[in-house]
Amino acid sequence: MSDNLHSPQRLLIELRMEHADLDNLIDRNTDDLSADDLLLRRLKKRRLLLRDQIARLEGALEPPEPA
Numbered sequence: 001m002s003d004n005l006h007s008p009q010r011l012l013i014e015l016r017m018e019h020a021d022l023d024n025l026i027d028r029n030t031d032d033l034s035a036d037d038l039l040l041r042r043l044k045k046r047r048l049l050l051r052d053q054i055a056r057l058e059g060a061l062e063p064p065e066p067a
């Protein structure tokens with residue numbers, strides 16, 4: 001059971017959920033004229049880092065296609 005909590009597949013799901021949450025938060029704050037620009041930049045940077053982590057993890061989990 002403990003192995004399942006720390007599996008790469010579970011981490012991938014958690015990263016995708018966090019990325020989706022950030023997408024929603026950024027979308028809501030982009031429409032708000034009083035939104036903090038620095039906060040939005042930080043959120044977008046975090047979202048990009050998550051996207052990179054997701055891509056690396058997906059690449060590690062999926063076997064390479066034969067040539």
